[in-house]
Amino acid sequence: MTANPATSSTAHTLRIPGATLHYEVRGDGPLVVLVGAPMDATSFEPLADQLGTDHTVLTTDPRGINRSTLDDPEQDSTPQLRADDLSRLLAHLDAGPAAVLGSSGGAVSALALAQAHPEQVHTVVAHEPPLDDLLEDSEQLHAQTDDIIATYLAGDVTGAWAAFMEQAGIALPADAIEDMFGGERDPQQVTDERFWFAHELRATTRWRPDLSALRAASTRIVVGIGEESAGQLCDRTARALAAELDLEPEMFPGGHIGFVEQTEPFAARLRAVLHGG
Template sequence: MTTTVTAGVLEVPDARLHYEVRGAGPTLVLVGAPMDATAFAPIADLMSRDFRVVTTDPRGIRRSRLTDPDQDSTPELRADDLSRLLTHLDAGPAAVFGSSGGAVTALALVQAHPEQVHTLIAHEPPVEEMLEDRDRRHANTEDVIATYLSGDVLGAWQKFFTYAGIELPEGALEYMFGRERDAQSVADERYWFAHELRGTDRFRPDIAALRASGARLIVGIGAESTGQSCDLTSRALAAELGIEPTIFPGDHTGFADDPDGFAPRLRAVLSGE
């Protein structure tokens, strides 16, 4: 089945936000950071059979250009962008699935604009502020950023995956980041390290505001993420919210690695099963 994709650009403060809409029905927003709309396209196509699916390139990434390319990206700014987009599309209240940094964006959205979200699925948010060893973890993030900005790209990625508790197959790091890559991918990577990673990792959810939002709150964890950093942060967040984590197929990027396997679980969770 061919999926019709309608792309648009929304002017937001200091940026032009690229977005895409698929399907019809209740609105489902798929949010990443730094993952862009392209990374969500396969699962967006699948979910568009039942939902009006909205995806975006977060500010500073790919087609969402900034007025000032050196402006930092914070969860609050990205949440404001999403709020403006939902208003522009007359799409709220919506269900929002955010993964990784996108889950942090979604948490910030619910805190600031609870009227626009009826269901939040925060899939593996890296909310390191929830952990007792937050200071050590923040120091690790600073080490990763400094290593990247020194020009040691492979060294930065190696540290990132080590600190995150993610084991890569032998040779995978060099395959992913050691080969010649297109200029846009490199630019997005640099923006993430230099202007996005720090603000995302240091975001502290407002538990009282989340509880008072009225939204159905779900914290998702990949079945294969046990022991990884985002497994720990997600479990800490769920505990603070007084809910049990919801398990999804795969690991941190299960929705992108196996969208056919992930979509049925996402549908079931959205329907309350």
């Protein structure tokens, strides 16, 4: 158990076919699940601590990332598999229906969960899901993604990240990319990064939601966008999803990782959204 000023968390593992999932539970109250891909439970700790004062908060490392290990490390991570993992976690905890905040690839996981298991989820807040397939230039984006993956797997890490940031519409100078992704790095970070490029990025960005199923589901769908994400790729994909579902996007503080950049106001906005505000 890890203590902090706001809440305390307990860490657990769940054995499922082909994998062992790491998950953490903190707080007390209505259940909220915070999920990323490739972001792990650690990325959501500050937000989980904020929400844990009046919610039960479930966080997890997605399959193949950090402490959630695969029997076959070369197995691809698809939104469908990650949704099934979340479903198994909720069933194991005998909890739900839950509210789920998914960010980036985790938003795709959350949408896949609502699509496959709507009875387990009463609300999905899909924060900037990278659903490239919903855009008119999807073929070009898919080709760019294939090139980015090939660049990374060929050993050009900073080149792959530079191309990824350019595609995402996130402006970073070359020296900043070199500082972030060149030189000595944490081995686990490198392992997770390789898994994301090799086994997760393509399947996540090419997943196309069943829009009819999402419209018909009992689950309330909220599409979230960062106030500082205007013009970025995930701003475009989130707006495309909202338009397909005839929804008005909800704006959140910060950018693509606003829950890290501006945790307290992000938590306040999420609470308001979950309460229908």
